[in-house]
Amino acid sequence: MKPFIRTGLIASAIAFLLTAGAALYTWNALPAVGEVPVHWGPDGRADQFAAKSEAWIYLAILPGSILFISLILALVPLIDPRKQNIETGRRAYLATWIATLFVLVLVQGGISVSMLKSGADAEPSSMAVRLIIAACAALFIVIGNYLPKTRPSFMFGIRTPWTLSSDTAWEKTHRFAGPLFMLAGGLGLLGAFVFSGIWLALQLSVLVISVALASVVYSYFAWRGASDRDAGTGLTI
Known part of the structure; x- marks a missing residue:
């Protein structure tokens, strides 16, 4: 296995554990009865709710996405007809890989915090949305640099x-x-x-x-x- 792929997989494993841990903690902390917020508007106000029995689906999306994205990113350098060029530009490839993982971890954190703290009558806050958008913007700065x-x-x-x-x-x-x-x-x-x-x-x-x-x-x-x-x-x- 190429060293840069191994590094990416190690980063992916860490990101998966962080997002899965946050998802599990959040799901266990949710109230057993009633509905919890699962989607928020740009102003931070919850606009979609679900029972705890359904909330795990929303919490599992990002850990599952990390597994899927990491599998694809690990396979691409092996199957691309110009794989040697990816090897030559491995710093750019790995930087994009890790930056993407960072954004996904941050999004999971924002979802977990918002799910635990917001509700239909809770004071809305757009800070989580702003931080996620800021992280995505930083991702494009990294991509542009490489x-x-x-x-x-x-x-x-x-x-x-x-x-x-x-x-x-x-x-x-x-x-x-x-x-x-x-x-x-x-x-x-x-x-x-x-x-x-x-x-x-x-x-x-x-x-x-x-x-x-x-x-x-x-x-x-x-x-x-x-x-x-x-x-x-x-x-x-």
Whole structure:
């Protein structure tokens, strides 16, 4: 097993234990009768409730997600046709892996705290929502920092028909997108503590989608000017 995959799996095991432990503690602490909050709006007010017998489903989502995501991330470097490029860019791969786990652990913590402290008549607080959005914004800062260091692969990075058919287009696109994702993450981090209501929930998504679309468009023009855009074997079957 590659050392960076082993490190990612160790981090995944820690993240799973933290989220599963938080889920188990929260479920045991919930009242046996009545309904408990399982979903909250941008203002922190609970808007969906369930009985304790159903609440475990919501608490189990993130531990299950960590297991699934970690399995995929561990397999990708083994099955990608350009696996050597993932190995070369392993720092970017591992940093993204661990940062994603951190966000999921924080989300589980926010859910557990909110589930235990909020109720239909409880004073709403948007702080948990703000912290989760801030963590997601920080994730995009990390991704943006490492994007220029990635190498062409079919399962990691900005994969368009043009970046996958030209190493030059890949490199130019990721150098272009990296700072933009960092900017989007920085603005989203600021917005997490400035905006309220629906814009608190939407602002980071709008920024990231805009950057992603700009990167896709740029990849086409980078490919148009690439010297290796027509590289191929010329063989027919």
